[in-house]
Each structure stands twice: as structure tokens, then as C-alpha cells.
Amino acid sequence: MPVPAGRRDSDDPLDEVLRPPPDETTDQRQIRLDREAEAKRISLAICQYQGGATGTEKETHCEALIARPERVGCVFRALRGPRSLILSPTGKSTTLRQFQRLYTPTAFREERILWRAVIQLNIVRSIRIIIEALESPVSPTNSPFSSPRSRARSISRPPPLPSTSQQPPPLPHSEYYYANGSGSGSHSPGEVGRSLPADNSDGDIQFGSPPRGQHRYHQQSPPRARHRQGSNYQNSHASGSRHPGHYRAPSNPDSEVDSDSDFQYHHGSPRSLHNSNSTLLMLNAHLETLKQKLQPLKHIEQMLIAKLVPPNEEEATHLAAPGNPYISSAQVAAGPQTYRSQEIFIRPGPGWKGALSRARVNYPGFGGSEGSSGPNGQRPMSAGNTGLETQDEPQEVLHMLKKEIVQLWQDPVVKEILKRKKIKLEQESGFFLDDLDRVTALKYMPSDDDVLKARLKTVGVSEYKFEMEVSAVGASPALSLTDLLPIRSFTWKQQRPTWAPFFDDVDAIIFLAPISAFDQVLTEDKTVNRLEDSVLLWKAVCSNKLLANVDLVLFLNKCDILEKKLNDGVRLTKYVRTYGDRENTLDGVSKYLRGKFAAIHREYSPNPRKFYVFCTSVTDAATTAGIIASVRDMVIRQHLKQSKLL
Ligand SMILES: Nc1nc2c(ncn2[C@@H]2O[C@H](COP(=O)(O)OP(=O)(O)OP(=O)(O)O)[C@@H](O)[C@H]2O)c(=O)[nH]1
Numbered sequence: 116m117p118v119p120a121g122r123r124d125s126d127d128p129l130d131e132v133l134r135p136p137p138d139e140t141t142d143q144r145q146i147r148l149d150r151e152a153e154a155k156r157i158s159l160a161i162c163q164y165q166g167g168a169t170g171t172e173k174e175t176h177c178e179a180l181i182a183r184p185e186r187v188g189c190v191f192r193a194l195r196g197p198r199s200l201i202l203s204p205t206g207k208s209t210t211l212r213q214f215q216r217l218y219t220p221t222a223f224r225e226e227r228i229l230w231r232a233v234i235q236l237n238i239v240r241s242i243r244i245i246i247e248a249l250e251s252p253v254s255p256t257n258s259p260f261s262s263p264r265s266r267a268r269s270i271s272r273p274p275p276l277p278s279t280s281q282q283p284p285p286l287p288h289s290e291y292y293y294a295n296g297s298g299s300g301s302h303s304p305g306e307v308g309r310s311l312p313a314d315n316s317d318g319d320i321q322f323g324s325p326p327r328g329q330h331r332y333h334q335q336s337p338p339r340a341r342h343r344q345g346s347n348y349q350n351s352h353a354s355g356s357r358h359p360g361h362y363r364a365p366s367n368p369d370s371e372v373d374s375d376s377d378f379q380y381h382h383g384s385p386r387s388l389h390n391s392n393s394t395l396l397m398l399n400a401h402l403e404t405l406k407q408k409l410q411p412l413k414h415i416e417q418m419l420i421a422k423l424v425p426p427n428e429e430e431a432t433h434l435a436a437p438g439n440p441y442i443s444s445a446q447v448a449a450g451p452q453t454y455r456s457q458e459i460f461i462r463p464g465p466g467w468k469g470a471l472s473r474a475r476v477n478y479p480g481f482g483g484s485e486g487s488s489g490p491n492g493q494r495p496m497s498a499g500n501t502g503l504e505t506q507d508e509p510q511e512v513l514h515m516l517k518k519e520i521v522q523l524w525q526d527p528v529v530k531e532i533l534k535r536k537k538i539k540l541e542q543e544s545g546f547f548l549d550d551l552d553r554v555t556a557l558k559y560m561p562s563d564d565d566v567l568k569a570r571l572k573t574v575g576v577s578e579y580k581f582e583m584e585v586s587a588v589g590a591s592p593a594l595s596l597t598d599l600l601p602i603r604s605f606t607w608k609q610q611r612p613t614w615a616p617f618f619d620d621v622d623a624i625i626f627l628a629p630i631s632a633f634d635q636v637l638t639e640d641k642t643v644n645r646l647e648d649s650v651l652l653w654k655a656v657c658s659n660k661l662l663a664n665v666d667l668v669l670f671l672n673k674c675d676i677l678e679k680k681l682n683d684g685v686r687l688t689k690y691v692r693t694y695g696d697r698e699n700t701l702d703g704v705s706k707y708l709r710g711k712f713a714a715i716h717r718e719y720s721p722n723p724r725k726f727y728v729f730c731t732s733v734t735d736a737a738t739t740a741g742i743i744a745s746v747r748d749m750v751i752r753q754h755l756k757q758s759k760l761l
């Protein structure tokens with residue numbers, strides 16, 4: 116029996132839904148056919164990409180898509196698109212930038228100039244941290260935390276909730292659509308590691324830790340240099356004092372804690388380091404002069420903050436204590452804080468970029484004879500006009516002070532003090548002091564890697580919808596990614612009810628565990644090892660019933676920093692007792708941790724589900740592109756499966 120036009124001879128119940136309406140007009144028919152053609156194009160694009168890979172699973176997937184393009188079109192258009200959530204204490208925004216690089220390479224390239232202000236701010240921050248370190252005394256003793264001699268604590272016992280009555284404010288939610296454009300992107304499938312080493316079959320992992328409540332704060336007289344008049348860098352708060360109120364700021368946030376902390380000379384005695392720091396600063400007139408010369412950076416910092424924070428934002432400074440975005444600058448002002456314990460933050464979304472674009476046109480000379488301004492005085496965002504010619508005072512000042520910045524950073528006394536204070540700027544976010552020649556050049560244009568390395572804290576929940584640029588290679592359907600607040604294992608329970616709506620309809624969770632942080636403690640609770648916190652959080656995510664059917668993608672992140680640390684001789688076993696005497700290499704450590712995380716997933720997941728794990732350095736554009744493409748594929752595949760189309 117012939118099948119009527121627009122009908123399919125099938126007993127598939129979806130055909131009923133997809134069938135064109137019997138009273139379809141010619142115009143409606145045309146619209147439908149156009150949509151189907153577009154859906155087919157997208158499907159084929161996915162398959163072209165996937166066709167580049169091997170594996171029957173992918174081939175089957177492609178065949179299924181090609182066989183039913185109109186159905187796929189229905190999913191992409193009528194239903195919600197693929198969605199995933201990024202959960203992590205750190206690395207979320209960088210991962211989002213990687214997705215942007217892949218999906219909208221032209222937009223990514225055009226926005227690079229806007230990141231110059233962030234990089235300038237990162238440089239200024241590094242300098243101010245150094246100066247603060249010079250001005251504050253060095254604590255003679257350190258926490259015994261993580262000593263091999265301290266007692267071991269199993270991660271199965273969660274840390275107590277912090278004694279805070281502060282409630283998070285309502286979470287702002289914004290949606291950010293990356294516009295279509297033209298450009299290209301390439302990607303290759305990354306490794307999906309599901310095999311586990313036999314000796315890592317259980318999730319038991321033990322960290323060294325001090326007895327609870329043992330925090331030592333040392334209030335010392337500030338060195339005389341801090342009281343010099345005229346220094347804009349004076350910090351009126353003694354570093355390391357106990358903080359009133361809810362927030363207990365450590366004396367040395369983000370510091371690594373090492374029980375073998377005694378200061379030792381390795382290369383003889385540089386200058387006069389044998390006495391106290393105040394003596395040191397007094398004797399070191401050279402550093403004092405440098406400090407004075409670098410004073411304009413304070414003004415530059417204020418300028419940059421004003422540029423980055425949209426004018427309609429209430430908070431003028433947006434200084435937040437790390438890990439605790441709810442500490443406002445007003446609260447910060449009320450209690451002693453070190454400069455280092457605070458960080459500029461922005462709300463997620465395009466706001467700050469808009470503010471920055473507008474700020475650029477306010478510079479004298481811009482939009483004049485160069486003819487570079489757009490129709491409304493806006494700087495046109497085209498690759499041809501990058502804004503590099505625009506007068507940029509912060510860049511000029513950094514360029515002018517490059518020599519002094521280099522001298523400060525390379526000064527042996529500075530190096531020793533930083534070492535003594537366990538401040539490893541080169542391992543911290545937004546570190547550009549080793550690239551000063553390049554990044555302080557007057558016509559400096561940030562590279563892709565610079566944009567990924569730049570640090571700009573975001574506070575709030577944001578959903579980003581990535582739509583592939585038309586000409587991007589390997590086009591795929593729009594993908595939504597939600598960036599949640601920075602989370603800690605102890606805030607998970609508190610904030611989970613607020614996040615529950617975001618868990619709904621999610622196809623995958625991308626979880627980033629910064630495994631390089633095995634020798635660091637949380638800023639909020641110096642008794643909790645950062646790796647331990649990630650493990651606890653992972654356990655909570657795996658066991659969450661709302662997420663029981665959601666695929667999990669685990670990024671064991673910051674492998675580049677991990678490798679450097681291991682090569683520097685920092686031993687994992689000192690902090691993770693269960694590591695025993697295994698090889699202290701990137702390969703050994705990542706295999707071990709991969710096994711532990713996988714075992715927790717197996718043990719705690721309410722239902723069986725897919726689990727993918729990658730060792731990543733998400734700041735590395737080259738290695739991450741393939742992984743991101745694979746993740747995108749998985750999310751799309753899971754989405755189709757959830758929609759019962761695969
Ligand atoms: N070296 C290195 N740096 C990384 C890696 N991943 C992230 N970073 C850096 O770590 C810093 C923090 O990363 P973000 O992506 O801003 O972290 P986030 O999760 O968005 O943090 P919040 O905005 O505070 O919630 C950035 O400067 C990144 O460049 C990595 O794999 N290697």
C-alpha cells in the first residue's frame with residue numbers, strides 16, 4: 116500500500132509526532148523543509164567530525180543520526196539543547212573559555228584585546244603581593260599540618276560545617292549567547308580513560324592533617340618600612356592576625372604548608388638575610404627605591420577595576436575573600452585582611468566586556484583621525500581593528516615600569532622572602548611576571564594561551580549557550596554550559612537546595628579536580644587539604660540522587676602544575692599517606708588519583724552510568740581542544756539518549 120506524502124511507513128511512535136500536519140500550507144511546508152535541511156546539515160556535520168574518529172560506537176551513532184535527520188532536528192529545535200554543568204572549586208571559567216574558543220573562534224579572537232586589562236590587573240596584583248610580602252613579617256613557624264608525623268584522617272569523615280551564619284544572597288542568573296560569526300576550529304577526540312589500575316580498586320585515601328582547631332597566628336610588629344609616609348602601598352592591617360566575625364582569614368592564604376619549613380640558604384647568604392625582615396628592609400635601600408618607583412601601579416589598579424566593573428554595579432571595588440564571595444568589600448573594610456586574601460571579582464556574563472569596550476572609546480584620540488570608532492562611537496569588534504592602536508594608560512605605565520618590575524621580581528632578596536613565606540607566584544593564577552617583555556609591550560595583543568591563563572574571579576551562576584559559528588569546522592548543535600559558584604565540600608550541603616533547579620535536565624556534569632593542590636590547604640579552613648576537599652566534593656556529587664542518571668566527566672586538572680611540583684621534589688606521599696612509596700611522577704600520581712576517583716564513583720553512584728576521566732591542563736589550548744571536542748560529543752550523545760533518540 117502506498118504511503119501518503121509526508122508520511123513514513125513505520126511503527127515507530129515518534130513518526131506520529133514528526134509527521135507534518137495534514138492541513139499544512141505551502142509556506143508552512145517550506146519553513147518545515149528548510150528546518151529539516153538545516154537539521155540534516157547539523158547532523159551531517161557531527162557525523163563528519165565523528166567520522167574522523169574510529170570506533171563502531173561512533174559509526175553507529177552517525178548512521179543513526181543520518182537515518183533520522185528530521186528527528187534530530189526536532190530535538191535540537193523543539194526540545195531543550197544539550198546541557199552540562201561545570202562543578203569545581205577552580206578552573207570553571209577557563210573551561211568555558213575553551214568551549215568558546217572551540218565554538219566561536221572568531222568571537223574569541225576578537226575579544227582577546229579586552230583581556231589585556233585583566234592581564235594588566237594580574238601583573239599589578241603580583242607586584243602588590245610581592246610588596247605586601249616585603250612589608251609584613253615572616254612567620255617563624257608554620258602549621259604542623261600535613262606533617263608525616265601528624266595523624267592521618269580518612270576522607271570518609273567529612274569536615275564540620277563552618278560556624279558561619281552568613282547566608283548566600285540569591286544567586287544571580289544570566290544567560291550569555293555567543294553570536295554566530297565565521298571562523299574555524301579543529302578538534303580531535305581525546306582519550307577516554309575508563310580502565311583502572313588494579314591496586315586502586317577502593318576509594319580509600321588518607322591525608323595528613325593537624326588536630327582540629329590548631330591554628331597559630333603570629334602578630335608581630337610591622338617592619339619600620341611600613342610606616343614610611345607617602346607609601347600608597349601601606350597596609351594598615353597586620354598580616355596574620357586573628358579575624359573577628361565569621362571569616363577566619365589565614366595569615367598566608369593559598370600558601371603551601373610544609374612542616375619542614377625552616378628557612379635555609381642554598382646559595383650562600385644573599386645580602387643581609389640573617390636578621391629579621393625589618394632589618395632586611397632597612398638595609399635594602401634598593402628595594403625601597405623600587406617600591407617607591409612602582410607606586411603608580413596602585414593608581415593603575417584602581418583604573419583597571421573601574422574599567423572592569425560595570426558602572427551600574429554597586430560594589431565599587433569588588434574585592435572578595437577567596438573562596439568566600441559573600442564577603443563584600445564593606446565587610447572586608449571592617450576587619451583586617453591582607454591584600455593577598457582578597458580578589459577582584461566580576462559577575463558572570465558579558466557585562467564587564469561591555470564596560471571595557473565602552474571604556475576604550477573614552478580615551479582621547481580614540482575614534483578620531485584613526486577612524487576606528489563605530490557608528491555610535493563604539494569600537495567596532497572586528498579582527499581588522501583590534502584596538503591595539505588605542506591609547507591605553509595602564510599598558511603605557513606597565514611598559515614604562517617594566518625595568519623596575521623585572522628588577523623587583525628577580526631580586527634575590529625578594530625571591531628569598533617569597534620562598535620563606537611560601538608564596539609561589541609562578542604557580543598561582545594569573546602569573547605573567549616571566550613574560551614581562553612580551554606582555555608590557557605597547558602593542559601587546561594577548562595570545563589564546565594568555566587569555567586562558569588570565570585570572571578574573573567570577574561570582575554568581577551563569578548559563579552560557581554556545582552556538583557554533585557557521586563556518587567552524589565540525590559544527591554541532593548549541594550546547595549550554597552552566598558555571599556554578601565556586602564550591603567547597605562543606606558548602607555543598609548548604610548550597611545544594613539553591614542549585615537543585617540547575618541539576619534538572621542536565622545531561623552531564625563536568626567536574627574539575629585541581630590535583631596539583633595536594634600540598635595546599637583551603638583558605639577558609641586551613642585544616643582541610645585542597646585535594647581532600649575535591650575528593651569529598653566528588654563523593655557528594657557521585658552520591659547525589661538528583662544527579663543519579665547524569666553522566667560524569669572528570670577532569671583531573673592542573674596537571675602542568677602537578678608535574679612541576681613533582682619534578683621540584685614535592686612528594687605526594689607526604690600529604691596523601693595512602694600513596695605509600697609509589698613513584699613520585701606525573702604518570703604514577705595521575706594513575707593513582709584516577710583510580711581513587713573512579714573507585715569513589717563506582718562505590719557511591721546510586722545507578723550505573725558513564726564515567727569519563729581526563730588528565731587536563733585546561734589553560735593549555737593545544738591539548739585541551741581535543742578533550743573539549745570529545746566532551747561535547749559525549750554530552751550530545753547523552754542528550755540524544757536521554758531524549759530516546761539513540
Ligand atoms: N597552570 C594552570 N592554571 C590553571 C589551570 N586551570 C585553571 N588555571 C588557572 O587557574 C585560575 C582560576 O581558574 P578559573 O577558571 O578562573 O577558576 P573558576 O573556577 O572560574 O574560579 P572562580 O571564578 O573563582 O569560581 C585561572 O587563572 C586559570 O588560568 C590548569 O590546568 N593549569
Ligand SMILES: [Mg+2]
Binds near residue numbers: 207209572
Ligand atoms: Mg570563574
